Amino acid sequence: MLMSHSGRPAKLHYMANGFRVLASGDHVVCAVTGDKIPLDHLRYWSVARQEPYASAEISVRAELDR
Template sequence: MNRIDFPGRGGEAVVEYLDGDYRVVKSGSFVRCAITGQSILLPHDLKYWSVARQEAYVDAAASLEAERRATGRR
């Protein structure tokens, strides 16, 4: 089992996404990607998010897909 499949102790965090930073509202060891549902370990693996949508993304491709869905572009 890899670390994404088993995010470890602490459960899912609740995060407020800010410009260039984020604030943990409820402690946890991971957040979920809004597009793929994959676990994103905190703090090291969280690199992509949307302030406007308050969503986290596992990678740049997931972030781009979220933007496409939000704007209705394909």
């Protein structure tokens, strides 16, 4: 039987040019807004803080707030 990871958050390791999946899932949660981000839509993250962001604006806001 195939196992579905639908609805389950993935655990990722963020790198400069991509990410590595550490635990399977279909989304991650934005570190600022708490919104679910499907893995195929994930474009913004912080390598230093190892956290994902839902948009470029949110990633800039996170950087300025720190």
